[in-house]
Amino acid sequence: MNVIDMTxxxxxxxxxxxxxxxxxxxxxERSLTRVLLGFxxxxxxxxxxxxxxxxxxxGAPIVGTTPDEEMSDPLxxxxxxxxxxxxxGLTAFVLAMAYRSxxxxxxxxxxxxxxxxxxxxxxARNAPAFEDLDTEESGQTLDDEAAEVHDETDGDGDxxxxxxxxxxxxxxxxxxxGGTPGGADxxxxxxxxxDEGRER
Amino acid sequence: MDVTDVAKVVVPLPVVLPLIAAGLTxxxxxxxxxxxxxxxxxxxxxxxTAVVLLVAADSGPVVVDVGEWGAPVGIDLVADRLSALxxxxxxxxxxxxxxxxxxxxxxxxxxxxxxxIYHPTFMVLAAGVFNAFLSGDLFNLYVGFEIFLAxxxxxxxxxxTGERIRAGSIYVVVALLSSIIFLVAIALTYASTGTVNLAxxxxxxxxxxxxxxxxxxxxxxxxxxxxAALFPLSSWLPDSYPTAPAPVTAVFxxxxxxxxxxxxxxxxxxxxxxxxRVDELLMWLALLTMVIGIxxxxxxxxxxxxxxxTLVSHxxxxxxxxxxxSEPGMAAxxxxxxxxxTVQTTLFLVxxxxxxxxxxxxxxxxxxxxxxxxxxxxxFFVPAMNLAGIPPLSGFLGxxxxxxxxxxxxxxxxxxxxxxxxxTSLLTLYAIVKAWNKAFWQTPPVEIPEGVTMPRGMVxxxxxxxxxxxxxxxxxxxxxxxxERAATTLLDGHTYVDAVFPDGSDRGQGESSxxxxxxxxx
Numbered sequence: 211m212n213v214i215d216m217t218x219x220x221x222x223x224x225x226x227x228x229x230x231x232x233x234x235x236x237x238x239e240r241s242l243t244r245v246l247l248g249f250x251x252x253x254x255x256x257x258x259x260x261x262x263x264x265x266x267x268x269g270a271p272i273v274g275t276t277p278d279e280e281m282s283d284p285l286x287x288x289x290x291x292x293x294x295x296x297x298x299g300l301t302a303f304v305l306a307m308a309y310r311s312x313x314x315x316x317x318x319x320x321x322x323x324x325x326x327x328x329x330x331x332x333x334a335r336n337a338p339a340f341e342d343l344d345t346e347e348s349g350q351t352l353d354d355e356a357a358e359v360h361d362e363t364d365g366d367g368d369x370x371x372x373x374x375x376x377x378x379x380x381x382x383x384x385x386x387x388g389g390t391p392g393g394a395d396x397x398x399x400x401x402x403x404x405d406e407g408r409e410r
Numbered sequence: 411m412d413v414t415d416v417a418k419v420v421v422p423l424p425v426v427l428p429l430i431a432a433g434l435t436x437x438x439x440x441x442x443x444x445x446x447x448x449x450x451x452x453x454x455x456x457x458x459t460a461v462v463l464l465v466a467a468d469s470g471p472v473v474v475d476v477g478e479w480g481a482p483v484g485i486d487l488v489a490d491r492l493s494a495l496x497x498x499x500x501x502x503x504x505x506x507x508x509x510x511x512x513x514x515x516x517x518x519x520x521x522x523x524x525x526x527i528y529h530p531t532f533m534v535l536a537a538g539v540f541n542a543f544l545s546g547d548l549f550n551l552y553v554g555f556e557i558f559l560a561x562x563x564x565x566x567x568x569x570x571t572g573e574r575i576r577a578g579s580i581y582v583v584v585a586l587l588s589s590i591i592f593l594v595a596i597a598l599t600y601a602s603t604g605t606v607n608l609a610x611x612x613x614x615x616x617x618x619x620x621x622x623x624x625x626x627x628x629x630x631x632x633x634x635x636x637x638a639a640l641f642p643l644s645s646w647l648p649d650s651y652p653t654a655p656a657p658v659t660a661v662f663x664x665x666x667x668x669x670x671x672x673x674x675x676x677x678x679x680x681x682x683x684x685x686x687r688v689d690e691l692l693m694w695l696a697l698l699t700m701v702i703g704i705x706x707x708x709x710x711x712x713x714x715x716x717x718x719x720t721l722v723s724h725x726x727x728x729x730x731x732x733x734x735x736s737e738p739g740m741a742a743x744x745x746x747x748x749x750x751x752t753v754q755t756t757l758f759l760v761x762x763x764x765x766x767x768x769x770x771x772x773x774x775x776x777x778x779x780x781x782x783x784x785x786x787x788x789x790f791f792v793p794a795m796n797l798a799g800i801p802p803l804s805g806f807l808g809x810x811x812x813x814x815x816x817x818x819x820x821x822x823x824x825x826x827x828x829x830x831x832x833x834t835s836l837l838t839l840y841a842i843v844k845a846w847n848k849a850f851w852q853t854p855p856v857e858i859p860e861g862v863t864m865p866r867g868m869v870x871x872x873x874x875x876x877x878x879x880x881x882x883x884x885x886x887x888x889x890x891x892x893x894e895r896a897a898t899t900l901l902d903g904h905t906y907v908d909a910v911f912p913d914g915s916d917r918g919q920g921e922s923s924x925x926x927x928x929x930x931x932x
Contacts, residue, residue: 216601237583237587242579242583245583249583249586249587249590252590253590253593256590256593256594256597259594259597259598259601260597260600262597262601263597263598263600263601264600285600286600289549289596289600289606292549292553293593296553296556296560296589299560300556300560300563300586303560303563303564303582304582304586307567307575307578307579307582310567310570310575311575311576311579314570314572314575315572320576320579320580320583321576323577323580323645323649324649324715325648325649
C-alpha cells in the first residue's frame, strides 16, 4: 500500500482563501448580481479545495499510460465536475431571477423581508412618542437635538486633545504667559474649536 | 422470491421513476391530461415501492450497488428502516399534494404556463428528496440535495411575481450558501479519510484526529441546520414559504425541512462517534428553536406565516430527540418526524382551502367560517389539535416519548428542554386557538363571499391527509415499535456497515486490486 502525498500546494491554498474571502464579501451585498458573483467565487474555492483533497497532482489516471504511483486521484475530479455542472445550472437560474427582478422593479436588490419592514413601520409610528414637547414646534426631535449637542461636545473633546497634542505652537505662548488653567479652559477650548473649524 | 429479493430490484425506482416522469411530462407539456396521468402514476408506483421497502427493511437494510460496482468504489443506495419509513410517508404526502394541486389547477383554469412547468419540476423535486433518503454516499446525498433544491427554487418563484421573486431570492441565496458549506464539508471529509461512502466513513472517522472530526461534524451540522431551519439559521423560512402557492408551501413545509432533519440523524448517528459536546450544543439549539419559533408564531396575524413559525418551532422537538442520543429519544424523534410531515402538510393544504373559501389568509379579514363551511372547520381543527399535541393524537404520543426520555436522563439541560417542550406545546395551542377563534368563530370583519364552491378534488386529498394523520394515532403502537427498531439499528452502528460490506470492509478488493489501493491509500 502506497501512501498518497497529501502535502497541499501553497498556491492552491492561498487561492482558496482569497476566493472564499472575496466570495463571502460579495455574498453580503444587496445586489443579486454581486451575490451571484460571490457564489461563483465560493463555488470555485470549494472546487479547488477538492483538488487539494485529492492529494498531489499526477499523471492521467488511466491504467497502462501512467504507473500506479504517479496517478492523480480521479474521484475528486469527478466530484468537481459534478459540482461545476450544478453551479452552472444554479448560476443560470439566479441570473434569470435577477433579470426578472430588474424587469419588475428596475433593480436587482434583495429587499427587506416582511418582518424587517414591519419593525421599521413600528419604529416610524412610535417616533412621535419620543419627541420632546419643547422642540415640537420647531419640528426638531430630541434625536436631532442630541445630534447637534453631540457635535458640539465632539468638537470640544477634539479641541482638548488638539490643544494638548497637536496645536501647542498656536496657543502655547498664551498658556505659558500665565493664564490660570481653571479659568482659561472654557475660552481656550472654544477658541480651539474655532481654530479647528478654520483649519478644515 | 421473497420480499427481500423484490426489494433489491425496486430500491432505485423511487429515484428513477420520478426522473423518467419528469422527462416525459416536460416533453408532453402541451398535453395537460397526459402530464397529470404520468405524474400521478409515477408517484403512486413510488408509494407502492416504498411500502415494499418498508416491509423488507424491517428484516435488515436493503443495499443496491448502482451499476454493479461494489460499495467503496461504486455508489450504493441503502434502504434501512429509517429511509424506508421516510420514503413511505413522503411519497404518500407528495401524492396527496399532487392530486390537490391538479384539482386546483383545473379549478382555476390556468392549465397553461405555470402548470406546464409545474409537473416536471414537482417530479424532479420528488426524485431529489427520495435520492437523499436512499443515498449511501455523502456526495450522492449532496447531489440529492441539489436536485430537490434546484426544483424548489423553480417552484417557489413559479409565475415570477414581484413578491415571489423577493421571497425567492432570500431563499435561494441562503440555500446556495448552505450547499457551499456542505460541499466544503465533503471536500474536508475526503481529504481526511479518502472516501465519501457513508459506511466506510463510519469506520474511518473513528480513526482520524478528533479535532478534524469535530470540525467536519459541525460543518455538516451547519449545512443541514440551515436546511432544517434550526434556530439561528431559521429566519429565511417564515419569510419565503408563505408566498408560494398552497400546494408548494405544503410540500416544502412538510418535506424539505425534514430532509435536513433526516440528514442530521443519518450523519450524526452513523458517521460520528457519540460526543457529549455536540449533543449539548444540539440541546441548546433545540430549546432556542422551540421557544423562539413559537414566540414568533404567537405574534403573527396571517395563518400561513403563523404555521411557518410553528414549523420552525417544532423542528426543535426532533432535534431534542436526536440530542438525547439514546434509543428511546431517537425513536420518539423519528416518530415525531413522521407525525410532523403529515400534520404540517395537511394544515397548509387546508389553509389553501381556507384562502379559497374566505378570500384571504389574514386573520383580520377572516371570520365565521365554522358556520359557512363546517366541513372545512373540521378539516382544520383535527390536524391543528394534533399539531398542538392534544391527547390521544399522534403529536401527543411523540411529545410524550420525548418528555419521558428527557426526564429519564434527568440532567439540568434535559429538564430545561422538558419544560421548554411543554411551554412550546402550550403556546402552540394558544397560537392555533387564536387562529381558530379569528378565522372560524369571530363575526366576519369583512364580507366573506357567498357560494364559493370548493372543488372535490382539493377537499379529497386534504381529507385523505387528515385521515392519515388520525390513522397514525390508530397504528401508533406498531409504528412506534417500528421507529424503536429503526432507532436501535441507527445507534448500534454496525448493522448499516455490515449490510453495505457483507464480507468485511475490504469488499472493494474483490473488484479490482487498484481500487483497493486507492480506497485505502489516504
